[in-house]
Each structure stands twice: as C-alpha cells, then as structure tokens.
Amino acid sequence: MKVLTLNFLTCAVKSCKSSSDSFPLHPKDAELVSDDVNLNPQLLVNLLPRIDWNALRTTSTELGFPQLPEQPPSAEELEADEKMLKDLHTLLMETQINEGKLVCGHCGHEYAVREGIANFLLPSHLV
Amino acid sequence: MASSSTAALPSSSAADAVAKLTAASAETENETEPAAAAEAEAEAEAYERTHVHGVYEAIAPHFSATRYKPWPAVAAFLRSQAGGAVGFDVGCGNGKYLGVNPDVFMVGSDRSASLVALARRRWKELQNRQATADASGTGGEASGAAVTTDAMVADGLSLPFREHAADFVICVAVIHHMSTRARRQDAIRQLLRCVKIGEAGQAGGQALVYVWALEQGSSRRGWDEGGEQDLLVPWVLKSQQKQQKSRKGAKGEGTGDANAADKSGEAPPTPAAAGASEAAVAPSHTDPVFQRYYHLYRKGELEEDVLAAGGVVVSSGYERDNWWVVAANGLFPHDRR
Numbered sequence: 179m180k181v182l183t184l185n186f187l188t189c190a191v192k193s194c195k196s197s198s199d200s201f202p203l204h205p206k207d208a209e210l211v212s213d214d215v216n217l218n219p220q221l222l223v224n225l226l227p228r229i230d231w232n233a234l235r236t237t238s239t240e241l242g243f244p245q246l247p248e249q250p251p252s253a254e255e256l257e258a259d260e261k262m263l264k265d266l267h268t269l270l271m272e273t274q275i276n277e278g279k280l281v282c283g284h285c286g287h288e289y290a291v292r293e294g295i296a297n298f299l300l301p302s303h304l305v
Numbered sequence: 306m307a308s309s310s311t312a313a314l315p316s317s318s319a320a321d322a323v324a325k326l327t328a329a330s331a332e333t334e335n336e337t338e339p340a341a342a343a344e345a346e347a348e349a350e351a352y353e354r355t356h357v358h359g360v361y362e363a364i365a366p367h368f369s370a371t372r373y374k375p376w377p378a379v380a381a382f383l384r385s386q387a388g389g390a391v392g393f394d395v396g397c398g399n400g401k402y403l404g405v406n407p408d409v410f411m412v413g414s415d416r417s418a419s420l421v422a423l424a425r426r427r428w429k430e431l432q433n434r435q436a437t438a439d440a441s442g443t444g445g446e447a448s449g450a451a452v453t454t455d456a457m458v459a460d461g462l463s464l465p466f467r468e469h470a471a472d473f474v475i476c477v478a479v480i481h482h483m484s485t486r487a488r489r490q491d492a493i494r495q496l497l498r499c500v501k502i503g504e505a506g507q508a509g510g511q512a513l514v515y516v517w518a519l520e521q522g523s524s525r526r527g528w529d530e531g532g533e534q535d536l537l538v539p540w541v542l543k544s545q546q547k548q549q550k551s552r553k554g555a556k557g558e559g560t561g562d563a564n565a566a567d568k569s570g571e572a573p574p575t576p577a578a579a580g581a582s583e584a585a586v587a588p589s590h591t592d593p594v595f596q597r598y599y600h601l602y603r604k605g606e607l608e609e610d611v612l613a614a615g616g617v618v619v620s621s622g623y624e625r626d627n628w629w630v631v632a633a634n635g636l637f638p639h640d641r642r
Binding site (some may be wrong): 179180181182183185186187188189190192195201204213214215216218220222226227228230252259271289293295296297298299300301302304 | 347378387388389390391393401407408410412414416418421425429431432435436452457458459460462463464465466467468470471473504556
C-alpha cells in the first residue's frame with residue numbers, strides 16, 4: 179500500500195463517509211518498506227493538484243517523515259526543484275506500508291494490511 | 306467478460322434463486338420492517354458468496370492465466386485519460402488494466418484476495434524489470450515510465466475510496482455477478498460516488514462499465530434475446546498440465562503453478578483469451594466444475610440501471626458479447642446515499 183494510495187482512501191463504512199474524521203485513515207503499527215520505482219517527474223507534477231495536501235501532511239508526520247510545508251509547491255516550483263521531486267517521489271511512490279493497520283478516526287475500525295495489501299472487507303454488522 | 310467454460314446451459318436453479326431473492330426484497334419494500342430488508346440483503350450476499358466470491362477464490366490462478374490481455378476498447382479508454390489522472394479499477398481481478406497507461410495513477414480493488422495478490426505480484430515484477438532495465442541501460446520494452454499502481458481487497462458495494470476524487474473509474478465484467486437489480490444499481494451508484502462531479506468549465510469524471518450481454522447471437526454459448534437472464538455458468542478447472550498439452554490426465558488436481566503460465570505469456574492459446582476452455586475438449590469427470598452466477602444484461606438495461614443510480618449516460622454500445630456504458634454524475638449527485 180503506497181502512501182499515495184492512502185491519500186485516496188477513507189473508511190469503507192457508509193456512515194463514516196460524511197465525517198471528516200474518516201479521512202485520512204491513520205496507520206498503526208506500520209512496518210514500512212521501500213520499493214525501487216523509476217522517477218516520473220511529469221506524473222508527479224500532474225498528480226499534485228489531485229492530492230489532498232493536508233491529508234498527506236498528516237500521513238507523512240504519522241509515518242515519521244519530516245514535516246511537509248503547509249502549502250503544496252506550485253507545478254513550476256516542483257518542476258524546478260529536483261530535491262523536492264525526489265523527496266515526494268520517495269514518500270508517495272516508493273514508500274509502502276507492508277504490514278500494519280489502517281484506523282478510521284471516526285468509527286475506530288481497523289483495517290489490516292498484510293504483505294502490502296490492505297483488506298477493506300467489513301464484518302457484517304458494519305455493512 | 307466472456308467465460309471460459311463449456312457451453313453453459315441455462316440453469317433453472319439460478320433463475321429460481323434470483324426470483325426468490327427478488328421477491329424477498331420486493332416484499333420488504335412495502336413493509337416497514339427494516340429487519341426483513343436486511344435479511345433479504347443478507348440472503349443475496351450469501352448467494353453471491355457461494356456463486357461468485359467462493360468460485361473466484363478457488364479458480365483465481367487458472368482464471369488469471371486466461372485473462373492476461375486487456376480489451377482494446379477498455380485500453381483505449383485508459384489511454385485517453387490525461388496525464389496525472391487518478392483512476393480506480395473496481396473488480397480489477399488480476400490487474401491486467403492497472404499498467405496500461407503509465408501516465409496515470411491507478412488503484413485497483415477486488416473482492417477476491419487471491420486475485421489481488423496475483424495483481425500485486427504482476428505489477429511488482431513489471432516494476433522490477435523496469436528498474437533493472439533502466440539501471441543497466443538496456444532499455445527495451447520493459448523500460449520507460451514506471452508502473453504506478455496499487456491494489457487492495459474491497460467489496461464493490463462498500464468501497465473505501467475518497468468520494469468524488471477520481472478522474473475515471475472502470476468496472477469490467479463485475480456488476481453482472483450481483484444477484485439482484487437493486488444491488489446492481491447500487492454498484493453503479495458506488496462507482497459514481499468515486500468520480501469527480503463536473504463543475505463550470507470542467508467536465509466531471511467518467512465511469513466505464515462492461516457487462517455480459519444476453520444477446521450473443523454470434524457466440525457459441527447459445528444465448529440470445531428473450532432467453533433466461535439469470536444463469537449459473539460453469540467454470541471447468543482444468544489441470545494446468547493438461548492445458549499445457551502434456552497428457553498427464555486430470556488427476557493432478559489444482560491448477561499447478563499459474564504464475565509460470567503468466568510469466569511465459571503462453572497461457573491458454575486462444576484468440577480472445579477468454580474462450581480458453583471453451584475451445585478445449587469436454588471436461589473429464591475429474592475436472593472440478595464451479596458454478597458462477599451471472600445476470601446477462603438485455604439491450605437497454607445497463608442504461609436504465611445508470612439512470613436509476615442517479616447517473617447520466619455519456620455513451621454506450623455493444624462489443625463482443627458485452628454491453629458497455631460510459632456514465633457520469635448527474636446534476637445533483639450529493640443527494641445520493
């Protein structure tokens with residue numbers, strides 16, 4: 179489960195969707211691994227406006243990465259800043275939650291991540 | 306998507322089961338008893354657990370080995386997306402669509418943990434090949450843009466995706482596995498919740514849906530207009546050995562190493578990739594047979610379901626035994642549950 183993916187996920191429980199507490203999900207006991215992924219600067223620049231920056235800041239901090247700036251860089255800034263590109267690439271594309279849990283801040287349900295795959299199937303009483 | 310099976314006979318048991326499920330849910334609509342509605346829903350779920358989820362878990366490697374080629378029209382839809390677009394593949398199976406367009410970010414989900422594991426293995430291999438090719442400067446087909454994708458286990462009716470965040474969604478050969486019309490429409494509603502809502506000067510996101518058609522006049526399956534729409538379609542789990550032409554007999558149960566078949570790229574050699582076992586010999590008595598539930602869509606039905614789900618039809622059509630539709634959100638999607 180990539181950190182980038184986490185930026186597009188909320189709790190699977192329907193009644194949680196309307197609560198801002200259900201996003202982003204909070205990693206717990208996360209074991210991180212890093213994959214070697216080729217840097218695609220254009221993709222990162224294009225993805226930038228689709229990323230919820232506040233949620234990414236939260237996730238980044240919770241996973242123990244250095245604090246991200248309050249505001250996202252502009253496309254021009256990112257294109258011109260090789261270090262920022264590399265850092266974002268490492269965080270978003272290469273860093274994976276391999277084992278651990280993702281916790282909803284609204285209902286408290288914990289979704290397991292095993293061998294890099296998160297499981298969002300709900301127990302019947304939560305469907 | 307087309308099945309890989311011997312000619313499927315309309316199964317009265319599927320029709321009966323669905324009639325019962327439908328009656329149960331219709332009954333409850335007029336009642337005030339929410340418990341009855343919940344019970345009907347639980348029955349439909351249990352039916353799908355047996356006749357859809359359980360089957361895919363059991364046949365995953367074999368199924369995956371016959372599903373390695375993206376459909377041209379789906380691939381074209383994916384390639385038409387703008388660079389940096391974010392897309393979800395609901396019911397991604399073995400992930401054959403996840404790496405089609407390297408300029409977008411795709412996230413796949415599937416109800417079957419076995420298929421998701423296969424999907425992940427598949428793109429990790431691709432990713433490693435790319436990294437190696439780039440490092441050694443050999444280039445070739447494996448180099449170039451990185452594969453940026455991910456996959457997870459989720460139910461199509463309870464998706465974990467952030468709402469209205471995706472530029473596009475695809476859902477290929479999935480919704481026809483839901484056993485009541487209410488559930489099929491709900492599945493489309495969930496897809497529409499994933500894609501962006503259009504704003505002034507900016508088009509909303511689109512959902513591409515493919516389902517099996519009732520009208521298959523040109524196929525060998527023998528289904529056509531006016532026929533039974535709710536069927537159990539057998540999947541014959543042929544042993545891998547047999548598929549690869551060694552004459553070991555069907556005793557070697559299971560599927561062998563489907564991964565090897567994947568890697569060699571020469572898994573079931575059939576034109577449509579889909580008709581694998583169809584073209585093969587009749588099943589021997591020892592080949593296990595799994596019955597998958599299908600609802601075959603009649604002409605116009607998919608569009609009706611999109612409208613019932615609160616969506617609008619952008620375009621629709623028929624291709625190779627399937628109906629497809631590109632749907633988007635209507636004007637007031639926030640009223641939806």
